[in-house]
Amino acid sequence: MSVLSILKYPDPMLTTPTKEVDGITDEIIQLLEDMYETMVASDGIGIAAPQVNSNLRLAIVEIDEESGLFEMINPRIIHSTGETIDVEGCLSFPEIYGTIKRADTIVLRYYDRNGDEYEVEADDYLSRAFQHELEHLDGKLFTDKIIQKIKPEDLETYMEANLE
Numbered sequence: 001m002s003v004l005s006i007l008k009y010p011d012p013m014l015t016t017p018t019k020e021v022d023g024i025t026d027e028i029i030q031l032l033e034d035m036y037e038t039m040v041a042s043d044g045i046g047i048a049a050p051q052v053n054s055n056l057r058l059a060i061v062e063i064d065e066e067s068g069l070f071e072m073i074n075p076r077i078i079h080s081t082g083e084t085i086d087v088e089g090c091l092s093f094p095e096i097y098g099t100i101k102r103a104d105t106i107v108l109r110y111y112d113r114n115g116d117e118y119e120v121e122a123d124d125y126l127s128r129a130f131q132h133e134l135e136h137l138d139g140k141l142f143t144d145k146i147i148q149k150i151k152p153e154d155l156e157t158y159m160e161a162n163l164e
Helices: 026-041 124-137 152-161
Strands: 046-048 058-061 070-081 084-090 093-102 105-111 117-123 148-150
Touching (some): 026 070, 070 124, 084 124, 105 124, 117 124
Antiparallel strands (some): 093 148
C-alpha cells in the first residue's frame, strides 16, 4: 500500500464525472487500499477516486470505528429525506471550510471489493460524509454549495457555538 498525492483545486479531474467500475480487478482493490492509506495519512474521513487522479466511481468513508469502513464501488444515493446545515472541509481544498445544506438521511447502494451489493441507511455526520464523497464522483465541488465560509482560525469557535 502507498500514500497517493491528493489533487488540489483547480485540477480538472476534480470536476470530471467518473466512470462506472465494470469489473473488480486486483488494480481496483489496490487502488481502494491506497486510497484508504492516503485518507488516513491526510487525517481525512473520506476520499473519492478523482481526488487521487482516478476517473473511477470509487469512494471510501470512515468517520469512526463504530461506524466502520465503507469501501464503495459504484455508489448511488437511492433515497434522501430532510435537510440539515453543517460545516465541511475537503482534502482537495486545504484550509477552506464552510456550511453546506445536505439531506439529513440517505439510503445508499454500493458494491464492496468482493462484488457484494449493500444498502445502507445513514443519517447525521455519516450521511453528510457519503454525500460529500459521492458529489466528487459526479464532478461536483463542495465549494459551489457553501452558504457561509468559515476561516480556519474560526473553525473551533464555530463548532463549539453550534454543537447541539
